[in-house]
Amino acid sequence: MNTSPDFDTDPTRLAQPFPADFTWGFAASAYQIEGAATEDGRGPSIWDTFARRPGTIADGSTGDVACDHYHRYRDDARLMADLGARAYRFSVSWPRVIPGGVGAVNQRGLDFYQRLVDALLDAGVQPLINLFHWDLPQALQDRGGFANPEVVGWFTDYTSLVASNLGDRVKDWMTFNEPAVFAFIGHADGIHAPGLRDWPTAIRVADNELRAHAAAAQAIRGLIDGPKIGVAIDVNQVAPATDSDRDRRAAAQWSSARDAWFLDPLFGRGYPALGLEAHREAGHLDGVELATPPSGELDYLGLNYYRRDSVRARSDRAFDFEVGAMPGSEQTQMGWHVAPDGLRDVLIELNATYAPREIAITENGAAYPDTADANGLVHDEDRLSYLARHIGAAGEALAAGVPLKGYYVWSLLDNYEWSLGYSRRFGVIRVDYDTQQRTPKDGARWYQRLIARG
Numbered sequence: 001m002n003t004s005p006d007f008d009t010d011p012t013r014l015a016q017p018f019p020a021d022f023t024w025g026f027a028a029s030a031y032q033i034e035g036a037a038t039e040d041g042r043g044p045s046i047w048d049t050f051a052r053r054p055g056t057i058a059d060g061s062t063g064d065v066a067c068d069h070y071h072r073y074r075d076d077a078r079l080m081a082d083l084g085a086r087a088y089r090f091s092v093s094w095p096r097v098i099p100g101g102v103g104a105v106n107q108r109g110l111d112f113y114q115r116l117v118d119a120l121l122d123a124g125v126q127p128l129i130n131l132f133h134w135d136l137p138q139a140l141q142d143r144g145g146f147a148n149p150e151v152v153g154w155f156t157d158y159t160s161l162v163a164s165n166l167g168d169r170v171k172d173w174m175t176f177n178e179p180a181v182f183a184f185i186g187h188a189d190g191i192h193a194p195g196l197r198d199w200p201t202a203i204r205v206a207d208n209e210l211r212a213h214a215a216a217a218q219a220i221r222g223l224i225d226g227p228k229i230g231v232a233i234d235v236n237q238v239a240p241a242t243d244s245d246r247d248r249r250a251a252a253q254w255s256s257a258r259d260a261w262f263l264d265p266l267f268g269r270g271y272p273a274l275g276l277e278a279h280r281e282a283g284h285l286d287g288v289e290l291a292t293p294p295s296g297e298l299d300y301l302g303l304n305y306y307r308r309d310s311v312r313a314r315s316d317r318a319f320d321f322e323v324g325a326m327p328g329s330e331q332t333q334m335g336w337h338v339a340p341d342g343l344r345d346v347l348i349e350l351n352a353t354y355a356p357r358e359i360a361i362t363e364n365g366a367a368y369p370d371t372a373d374a375n376g377l378v379h380d381e382d383r384l385s386y387l388a389r390h391i392g393a394a395g396e397a398l399a400a401g402v403p404l405k406g407y408y409v410w411s412l413l414d415n416y417e418w419s420l421g422y423s424r425r426f427g428v429i430r431v432d433y434d435t436q437q438r439t440p441k442d443g444a445r446w447y448q449r450l451i452a453r454g
């Protein structure tokens with residue numbers, strides 16, 4: 001859709017504002033790429049269960065095989081190194097290392113992450129470990145999952161296991177990826193695992209995530225020297241669909257009840273007043289008792305940014321609004337409104353509001369309906385242009401004083417896009433799911449030039 005070259009895609013110029021040691025990386029997550037769902041003692045996660053429920057996944061697929069990264073991690077590490085990556089953000093599958101969620105440790109599962117970390121370090125790529133990318137052990141869901149306050153202890157034990165096994169070589173940690181998506185889309189909207197539709201449960205889940213983060217971060221600090229610990233929060237740009245008072249109120253409500261709902265507590269401010277009011281009015285707090293969660297003590301704030309969300313009120317009632325892309329806007333295959341200036345503005349605003357020690361863009365990228373040519377090559381100009389414009393915007397934020405330290409493309413490989421299955425390709429490397437062959441797309445080659453500063 002975008003054809004006007006009124007923006008810069010020159011990698012040399014775009015790299016200019018970034019310091020030579022800037023962390024250029026790739027991101028992925030366990031369930032989306034590993035496969036090997038029943039191998040070497042891995043236990044089932046809530047995504048294994050959810051994906052098998054009829055009607056939950058657009059193409060009826062599961063992550064059973066995915067990109068077979070469990071067997072191909074060495075090649076994947078080499079591919080990243082070839083592209084010049086400085087870092088790789090991956091997640092540990094909790095049910096692979098503790099199949100029942102608590103109790104018996106699965107050494108073969110831990111060994112996989114040992115090998116992966118070694119392969120990355122050998123290739124000169126710094127690992128960033130994300131401890132939770134939504135694949136909770138099913139055994140724990142059977143005990144109430146993240147709605148059960150005992151999860152704070154379960155998560156801390158699991159974290160301690162991983163940190164004590166990998167902490168000698170891994171300094172960069174992330175406790176949670178997108179706690180809002182997990183809590184709200186998984187427990188209120190029912191679109192992600194575990195597929196519940198109950199707001200008070202979702203609110204309890206969010207609260208326990210914040211508490212689990214704090215406890216786990218403390219555990220990591222007790223186990224390893226000088227770790228950097230963060231959380232990846234998805235903050236897209238929230239804008240009222242029109243200038244009307246109603247839409248403006250709805251947008252403010254949404255951003256407080258969703259984004260600030262996590263950010264405010266993480267920065268020691270407790271739950272935001274506007275969000276509390278909106279959730280209470282909508283009945284989301286019925287039967288829930290909320291105390292102020294402990295602050296997050298973040299060494300860095302991870303920002304996952306994709307789009308601009310426009311908010312249109314349906315009435316004056318709390319939570320009675322629609323959130324989505326402006327009609328007629330430039331959109332990716334996800335139907336997400338492409339808004340690079342939003343990335344710049346969100347970075348500047350987060351910095352002004354919370355003054356985090358550091359910020360890393362822990363996810364940014366786009367799905368487009370790629371096709372491979374006769375030689376298997378993918379000329380993904382749309383993705384390349386998306387990345388170029390967002391990196392340009394990140395450079396502007398950096399120049400404006402935002403303490404931005406890293407940028408991780410979502411994603412290294414085409415992979416399992418949750419309830420959309422394999423129907424959306426976010427990779428800068430194409431995966432042929434029949435042969436598992438990997439082919440860097442033009443976007444990957446462009447990123448490689450950017451990292452190399454042209």
Ligand code: FCB
Binds near residue numbers: 177178181
């Ligand atoms: C984020 C998720 C990631 C991927 C991208 C497209 O919300 O963290 O796993 O699905 O969106």
